[in-house]
Structures are given as structure tokens and as C-alpha cells.
Amino acid sequence: MSKQKIPLRVLKSLRGLLLPAVLLGLWEYTSHRDAAHAFAFAPLEQVYGALRELLAGGDLWVNLLGSLQRASTGLLTGAVAGIAIGLLMAFSRIALTLINPLYQGIRQVPLLGLTPLISLWLGNGEPSKLFIIALAAFYPMVLNTYEGLRQVDLRYREVGQAYGFGRVLLFRRVLLPAALPSLLTGLQQAVPFAWLAAIGGELIFNAGAGLGNLMMSAELGARMDVIVVCAISITLLGIGMSQLLSLASSRLLRWQHIR
Amino acid sequence: MHTGFIRQLLLACVLLLAFPSVLFAAAEPQEIRIAVVAMGAGGKQVFVGTPQLVSQDPVLKAELDKRHIKLTWVPVATSAVASEVNEDFASHNIDFAYYGDLPSVILNASGISTRLVAPGNLGSNVYLVVPPNSTAHSIQDLKGKRIALNRGRPWEVTFGKLLAANGLSFSDFKVVNLNPQAGASALAAGSVDAFFTLSDAYTLSDKGVGKIIWSTKQAPNDWKMRAELWGSQDFVSKYPDLTQLLVTADIRAVHWISQQQNRDAYLQDQARFGYPESVIRRDADNENVSWKDYWSPLYSPAIGSHYQAVVQHARSTGLIRNNVDVNNLILPQFVAAGVKDLGLGTYWN
Amino acid sequence: MSKSAVIGWHWPAITFNPRYTGWLASWISPLALLLAWVLVCRAQWFPEQILVSPQDVADSARDLWSSGDLQDALRVSLYRLALGFSLGSLLGIAAGALLAHSETARIYFSPTFNALRQVPTLALTPLFILIFGIGETLKIVIILKATFFPVAIATREGVRSIPRQYLEVGEAYCLSSWQQFRRIIFPATVPAVLTGIRIALGRSWMILVAVELLAADSGIGQIMEMGRQMLRIDQVMVGVFLTGLIGFSLDRSLRLLERWLLRWRHQG
Numbered sequence: 001m002s003k004q005k006i007p008l009r010v011l012k013s014l015r016g017l018l019l020p021a022v023l024l025g026l027w028e029y030t031s032h033r034d035a036a037h038a039f040a041f042a043p044l045e046q047v048y049g050a051l052r053e054l055l056a057g058g059d060l061w062v063n064l065l066g067s068l069q070r071a072s073t074g075l076l077t078g079a080v081a082g083i084a085i086g087l088l089m090a091f092s093r094i095a096l097t098l099i100n101p102l103y104q105g106i107r108q109v110p111l112l113g114l115t116p117l118i119s120l121w122l123g124n125g126e127p128s129k130l131f132i133i134a135l136a137a138f139y140p141m142v143l144n145t146y147e148g149l150r151q152v153d154l155r156y157r158e159v160g161q162a163y164g165f166g167r168v169l170l171f172r173r174v175l176l177p178a179a180l181p182s183l184l185t186g187l188q189q190a191v192p193f194a195w196l197a198a199i200g201g202e203l204i205f206n207a208g209a210g211l212g213n214l215m216m217s218a219e220l221g222a223r224m225d226v227i228v229v230c231a232i233s234i235t236l237l238g239i240g241m242s243q244l245l246s247l248a249s250s251r252l253l254r255w256q257h258i259r
Numbered sequence: 260m261h262t263g264f265i266r267q268l269l270l271a272c273v274l275l276l277a278f279p280s281v282l283f284a285a286a287e288p289q290e291i292r293i294a295v296v297a298m299g300a301g302g303k304q305v306f307v308g309t310p311q312l313v314s315q316d317p318v319l320k321a322e323l324d325k326r327h328i329k330l331t332w333v334p335v336a337t338s339a340v341a342s343e344v345n346e347d348f349a350s351h352n353i354d355f356a357y358y359g360d361l362p363s364v365i366l367n368a369s370g371i372s373t374r375l376v377a378p379g380n381l382g383s384n385v386y387l388v389v390p391p392n393s394t395a396h397s398i399q400d401l402k403g404k405r406i407a408l409n410r411g412r413p414w415e416v417t418f419g420k421l422l423a424a425n426g427l428s429f430s431d432f433k434v435v436n437l438n439p440q441a442g443a444s445a446l447a448a449g450s451v452d453a454f455f456t457l458s459d460a461y462t463l464s465d466k467g468v469g470k471i472i473w474s475t476k477q478a479p480n481d482w483k484m485r486a487e488l489w490g491s492q493d494f495v496s497k498y499p500d501l502t503q504l505l506v507t508a509d510i511r512a513v514h515w516i517s518q519q520q521n522r523d524a525y526l527q528d529q530a531r532f533g534y535p536e537s538v539i540r541r542d543a544d545n546e547n548v549s550w551k552d553y554w555s556p557l558y559s560p561a562i563g564s565h566y567q568a569v570v571q572h573a574r575s576t577g578l579i580r581n582n583v584d585v586n587n588l589i590l591p592q593f594v595a596a597g598v599k600d601l602g603l604g605t606y607w608n
Numbered sequence: 609m610s611k612s613a614v615i616g617w618h619w620p621a622i623t624f625n626p627r628y629t630g631w632l633a634s635w636i637s638p639l640a641l642l643l644a645w646v647l648v649c650r651a652q653w654f655p656e657q658i659l660v661s662p663q664d665v666a667d668s669a670r671d672l673w674s675s676g677d678l679q680d681a682l683r684v685s686l687y688r689l690a691l692g693f694s695l696g697s698l699l700g701i702a703a704g705a706l707l708a709h710s711e712t713a714r715i716y717f718s719p720t721f722n723a724l725r726q727v728p729t730l731a732l733t734p735l736f737i738l739i740f741g742i743g744e745t746l747k748i749v750i751i752l753k754a755t756f757f758p759v760a761i762a763t764r765e766g767v768r769s770i771p772r773q774y775l776e777v778g779e780a781y782c783l784s785s786w787q788q789f790r791r792i793i794f795p796a797t798v799p800a801v802l803t804g805i806r807i808a809l810g811r812s813w814m815i816l817v818a819v820e821l822l823a824a825d826s827g828i829g830q831i832m833e834m835g836r837q838m839l840r841i842d843q844v845m846v847g848v849f850l851t852g853l854i855g856f857s858l859d860r861s862l863r864l865l866e867r868w869l870l871r872w873r874h875q876g
Binding site: 341342345346349350365366369370371407410411433434435436437438440441443444445447448449450451578579 | 655656657658733734735737738739740741742743822823825830833834836837838839840
Binding site: 012016017023040104108111112114121199212230231234 | 641726
């Protein structure tokens with residue numbers, strides 16, 4: 001009986017892949033319609049060929065690692081800065097009144113629109129790219145840190161104060177753990193933003209090692225197959241990072257739940 | 260005691276930081292920064308052509324090493340060369356740049372002064388591409404249609420000349436400002452009726468998504484878009500000897516390229532940049548000047564009038580508001596001295 | 609007790625909906641920044657090409673307004689936003705509700721949904737242009753994509769997190785499906801959906817301007833891009849301010865709407 005169940009379970013779990021398979025089939029069909037469509041939709045066999053080519057030449061790894069490294073550095077910087085400012089805004093009314101309006105205003109300006117200014121003030125190299133990534137991560141981290149600290153249940157604080165906790169202890173034992181879910185939510189938002197900003201930064205600023213740069217040189221030679229490989233890599237890495245973070249946060253938060 | 264120590268430490272840090280700058284505020288700069296269009300292929304900066312040869316020039320390197328000066332190449336992305344180089348000049352991040360005619364005019368019109376110290380080659384070809392099934396045979400047939408053209412880039416001037424020669428103007432078309440990659444996509448998608456661009460036109464035609472109906476190969480030579488070695492006026496006037504070293508190295512490079520036996524090697528090398536070699540060859544073939552003359556760095560009145568046309572175009576299309584005196588822009592003395600130094604006085608005449 | 613006074617914890621009662629004094633106070637830092645900007649320009653610490661003066665930016669704005677370019681650009685951009693955003697939100701709500709409600713839908717669509725969500729739209733602009741051309745369709749599709757996913761996810765979470773008890777109450781009262789929806793499901797999900805919509809609006813505005821920067825013949829992004837190519841940083845700044853202002857206003861309006869709807873909910 002169990003021998004019959006396994007294929008069924010396997011089949012069931014594959015149901016989710018039905019739609020992607022259909023889409024892929026559609027893609028393949030479109031790419032063979034005519035030259036213009038072949039230009040736009042690189043046939044899947046070409047994409048596969050491009051993948052092998054990139055792997056063999058080591059290009060894919062070099063650029064992938066370059067992007068990852070850049071994204072991580074920027075993310076770290078932005079997250080730390082975001083948490084710091086969020087903390088400041090939560091604990092000081094003055095800081096809140098001063099920083100909040102500026103934050104709300106600047107947050108709405110698209111990062112791409114700031115390119116000329118960043119280019120003028122920071123140049124066109126790594127510092128600019130890192131700045132954009134840090135900025136992209138900064139926004140959600142500030143918001144979530146602030147909200148997380150602000151919403152800590154009054155009762156928890158009172159309990160802490162009843163126990164005679166000093167400032168630091170109150171923070172460590174009560175506020176931080178209570179705000180941790182929000183912090184992690186902020187991080188979960190910050191990671192995809194930072195990743196997209198990393199790729200975007202590579203596209204608009206100067207050359208370096210990165211998937212965005214690989215896409216650009218592919219565009220020069222109209223290598224749509226390489227572009228598709230890059231797009232898939234970017235998407236997969238994005239998904240991977242989000243999943244990793246999800247796992248990590250449920251792990252971390254499990255410690256908090258005493259229910 | 261506690262604060263005393265900190266104060267001392269701070270003082271020490273300040274002195275430590277100030278000292279080197281005092282030392283080097285002296286005669287010469289520590290580095291010469293040149294902007295160049297580069298591709299990040301596999302994590303390394305790749306640039307080709309004259310800049311690449313200059314970067315490998317042993318004589319230049321020896322001279323600079325003697326003076327403890329580093330030659331730094333500042334890469335800029337192909338998709339936004341004009342803006343990035345201009346921004347770099349404005350923020351004094353670079354001293355020289357290999358880039359095009361229109362952006363340098365725009366830069367000078369905005370108040371930042373640069374000087375043309377070494378002319379580049381005769382120019383790059385520009386092409387008018389239409390979708391493969393289009394019935395248009397010339398620019399006249401495209402009147403009223405959508406044309407993808409990257410504004411602020413040098414070949415916009417060529418476009419202006421083409422229009423003027425046909426009695427047309429910008430307002431006769433719907434000009435869509437797209438960067439080259441977006442423009443290529445738009446043409447392939449049939450979303451624009453024509454695309455005005457550089458040799459990537461061949462790639463489009465090879466892939467069957469475009470048809471070239473006109474190019475500067477069938478036009479006067481000064482219609483081609485020019486790129487040269489520009490230097491910030493500050494640097495050039497303060498350090499003419501360093502500028503001379505750079506220009507002489509540039510002439511050496513150009514001399515090497517211009518020799519017929521090196522033509523193949525040069526064209527093959529260009530392919531490292533990302534464009535297929537066949538595209539580069541077709542772009543370089545069938546010119547009405549010899550390979551040698553194409554690379555002549557000598558100043559000629561044609562260059563001056565080319566820039567007059569650029570300034571005029573920029574003013575009439577509203578790209579710049581102030582006038583630019585072309586005579587101030589061009590400094591022919593460096594090339595003259597360099598050619599004499601290298602004994603190439605009769606090579607290009 | 610005395611300890612808290614010493615430590616001085618202040619959980620601000622005001623956050624994004626300040627009372628009047630708070631509202632006035634929120635102007636302090638922007639004005640201070642403006643003042644600093646004017647002073648630094650006067651002192652000429654930086655060349656004018658790097659730090660354009662507020663005066664230049666104002667002049668540029670005036671020129672663009674009087675030539676009609678600014679109004680045209682705004683009209684076009686806002687039209688695209690409105691269309692793409694409304695379509696995206698409606699589809700997103702429908703999709704989110706479907707995903708929350710139906711296990712089957714979840715099984716078949718979730719993997720594709722999650723994958724498509726992470727596709728880097730802006731990086732793939734050339735590909736999108738190839739598929740959709742460079743007309744209005746392109747921009748609307750991109751805004752639609754940017755709106756769809758946040759709204760769908762927010763709706764899905766909102767519907768999923770309706771406490772079981774609410775629905776049981778509805779069943780106990782023998783409410784019809786429609787009544788269940790109107791009285792229980794809808795009010796319970798409105799906050800989550802509205803938050804999702806608000807976030808989506810901010811993101812779509814950003815992405816719209818970005819697309820206009822890269823590939824458009826009109827719109828506020830295009831004005832910024834032309835400004836950059838002409839090295840007219842004052843024109844770029846006009847765009848920066850406008851996009852920030854519009855994004856800010858849109859966000860505020862939605863917050864007010866949220867508050868108004870929630871007030872209604874409390875009364876109900």
C-alpha cells in the first residue's frame with residue numbers, strides 16, 4: 001500500500017510545477033515563430049548553451065560572487081544604519097520630530113532618480129553602488145525598528161520596571177526580544193530591495209564584477225540567451241536569500257515563543 | 260588624566276592625517292586620472308583601442324614612474340558615458356577623458372572648461388536602421404514616424420545634419436529618447452519605426468530584426484561622430500609637461516594602430532569589448548580614406564568646423580543655453596610637439 | 609515609578625498622525641535643511657555644478673512650468689500610475705483572496721507566484737521592451753507587476769488571519785455567504801489590504817519614474833533624464849523634489865483614507 005502512495009505524493013508535489021512548465025512551453029513556442037521573436041525570446045536550448053558557456057568560462061561564478069559580495073556589504077551597512085536611526089527615533093522624541101519628515105520625503109524619491117546626484121557627489125564606482133544598496137536596505141530597517149520598539153506592549157515594560165531593571169537591562173531583556181519580530185520583518189523586506197539595488201547599481205554605474213555587468217555586456221552583443229541566464233540567476237538568488245532569511249527568523253523567533 | 264590622554268590621541272591623529280597632505284600639496288599630482296569606456300568582463304576592467312595601448316605604453320610608464328605619478332583609469336559604463344564623464348569632470352574626479360564631441364560641448368557650455376588635447380580618429384559611423392519589413396528607404400519616408408535616438412550622445416549631431424540635408428527638422432519626427440539597449444529592443448519589437456545608432460546596427464541586421472537604410476559611409480566624413488582625448492583646463496594649464504607626456508603616448512599608440520600590418524590585430528582586439536568581430540570589421544571596411552589617414556591625430560580645420568556644427572546643433576535644439584567658443588576648446592600644440600618629438604612629421608602629410 | 613521618570617522613556621503618542629503642534633514641529637528639519645542648503649550655496653563651498661542652488665532649482669521649475677513641459681509630464685506620469693495601479697490592485701486583491709481561500713489554487717499557483725515576484729523588473733527592461741514595446745503598455749504592465757504582488761500578498765495574509773471565531777460567529781448566526789463577507793470578512797481584511805495597497809502605491813510610483821528614466825518619451829522621469837544628459841542638475845533636482853512630494857502626498861492620502869475607514873469600522 002505504501003508503495004502506491006509514494007508516486008501519488010510525488011505527483012502531488014509536482015502540481016505546483018505545472019504552470020511554470022506550461023509557461024516554459026509557451027516561451028519555447030514563441031521563440032521559434034520568427035526572427036523578431038527569436039530575438040526577444042531566446043530558445044531554451046540556446047539558454048542552456050549559454051549557461052554551459054558561462055559556467056565553463058567561470059564568468060557566471062565571478063560575477064555572481066561579485067554581486068553577492070556587493071549586496072551583502074551594502075545590506076550590512078544599510079541595516080546597521082537603519083537600526084541605529086530607528087532606535088534613535090524610538091527613544092528620542094526630538095530625533096523623531098526631526099528625522100521623520102526628512103525620512104518620509106526622501107524615501108519616496110526613486111533611487112534611480114538620485115543617480116545624477118550620487119554620481120556627482122560620490123563618483124561612479126563602488127562607493128556609489130554600495131551607497132544605493134545601503135540606502136535601499138536602510139528604508140525598511142528604520143521603519144520596522146522604530147515600529148517594533150514602539151509597539152512593545154506596555155505591560156512588558158512595566159514588568160521590567162517593576163523588577164527594577166535599569167535602562168540597559170530593560171532594553172536587552174524586554175525591548176529587544178519583543179521588537180525582534182519586527183526587526184526580522186524589516187530584514188526580510190530589506191534583503192530583496194538590497195539585492196535589486198545591487199543589480200540596478202551595476203547597470204547604471206561603472207563596470208565591476210557583477211551579474212548586472214554581465215547583463216550589460218550581453219546586451220552589447222545582443223546575447224539574449226545570456227541575459228535570460230542572468231535573469232534566472234538573479235531571481236533564484238533572490239528567492240534563495242529570502243528563504244534563508246525566513247528559515248533563520250523562524251529559528252530565532254522559536255526561542256522567543258514560550259507558548 | 261583621562262581626557263588629557265584622549266586629547267593627545269586626537270591631536271596625534273590630526274597631525275598624522277595632515278602631514279602627508281602637507282608633503283604632497285607640493286609640485287605634482289600623485290596620479291593622473293583618465294576616464295575611459297570600459298566593460299567589466301569577468302571582473303576585470305576591459306577597455307580597448309587607443310586607451311588600452313596608452314595604458315600599456317612602456318615609455319609613458321617609465322616617465323611617470325620617475326615622477327612617482329600613477330596613471331589611473333576610471334571606467335565608465337557604456338550606457339551613460341556622456342553623463343558620467345561630465346559628472347566626473349564637474350566633481351573633479353578625473354583629469355582626462357576619452358569621449359565624444361557633443362557631451363564635451365555640453366560640459367563646456369555649463370561652465371566647466373575642458374580642452375581638446377589630442378584628436379581621435381576620423382570618427383565612428385552612425386547608422387539608420389528600420390524594421391526588416393519596413394517600406395522606408397530614406398529618412399524622407401520616415402517623416403512623422405517614431406525614431407529611437409539617445410539624446411545627449413554625439414550621434415545626435417549627425418542626425419541633425421541628416422535632417423538638415425533633407426530639409427527636415429526634429430519636429431518632423433517623434434523622437435524617443437532611449438539608450439542603445441532599449442532602442443535595439445524597441446526596434447526589434449517594432450515599437451519604433453527607426454533607430455539611429457552606432458555599429459550595433461549590424462548586430463540587429465544579423466539577427467534579422469533590422470535593416471540598415473543609411474549610414475555615414477555614404478555621407479561626408481565630418482558627419483561621423485568624433486571622440487577625442489579631453490583634459491580639464493585646470494590640469495592642462497597647470498601641468499603642461501604631464502599633458503605632453505600623455506599626448507605623445509597617445510600619438511605613439513595611434514601610430515601603431517595606423518600601420519596596415521597592425522590593422523587586423525587592432526580589429527580583433529576590439530572584439531574583446533563585446534561586439535562581434537564581424538560587426539567591427541564591417542564598420543571599419545569600405546571607407547573612403549586610407550587606414551593611415553583615418554587615424555591621423557593632426558589638427559585640421561575640419562575638426563574646428565565639425566565642432567562649430569556641434570555647438571550650433573546643441574544651441575538650436577536647446578541642449579545648451581550658452582555659446583561655446585570653439586577656438587578656445589582646441590589646443591593643437593601638444594600634438595604638434597608630440598609629432599615632432601617622435602619624428603613623425605611626414606608620416607601623416 | 610520614579611525610575612521611569614529618570615530614564616525618561618517617551619513612547620511618542622504621535623507617529624504618522626501627529627496632532628497640530630506635532631504637525632508644525634515636523635516642518636522644522638526640512639526648513640532647517642533648506643536653510644543650510646541656501647547658506648552653503650551662498651558661501652560657495654562647492655562649485656555650482658556640484659551643488660545647485662535652491663534659486664536655480666526654483667528657476668528651472670518655473671521655466672518648465674511656463675513651457676508646459678512640467679504639466680504634460682505630470683499628467684502623463686500620473687495617468688500611467690492611476691491605470692496601472694488600479695488594475696494591479698484589483699487583480700492583486702482577487703488573486704490574494706483566491707490564494708487564501710482555495711487550497712487548490714495555492715498548490716498550482718504558489719511556486720509561479722513566488723518566482724515571478726522575485727523577477728528583477730528593472731534589470732530586465734530590455735526584455736520587457738521586446739515583449740511590450742515602448743508605448744504606454746510597457747509602463748502600465750510594469751506598474752501592474754509592481755502593484756500586483758504586494759497587494760496580493762497583503763490580501764492573502766489578511767484573509768488567512770481572520771480569527772476562526774469570527775467565522776464561527778457568522779455560522780452561528782446562520783449568515784448567508786454574502787452577509788458573511790460583508791459583515792465579517794471584509795471589515796476584518798480591510799486594514800491589511802489597505803496597508804498592502806499603500807505600500808504598493810509607494811513602490812509603483814518609484815518604479816514608474818525609474819522606467820521613465822530608462823525608456824520613455826514622456827513623463828517626469830524623462831524630464832530628469834534629459835536634465836542629466838544636459839548636465840542641468842537643477843532640472844534633475846526639480847524632478848527629485850516633485851517625485852518625492854507626489855509620493856509623499858499619495859502616501860499621506862492613503863493613510864488618511866485608512867484612518868477614516870478604520871474609524872468607521874470601530875463605530876460599526
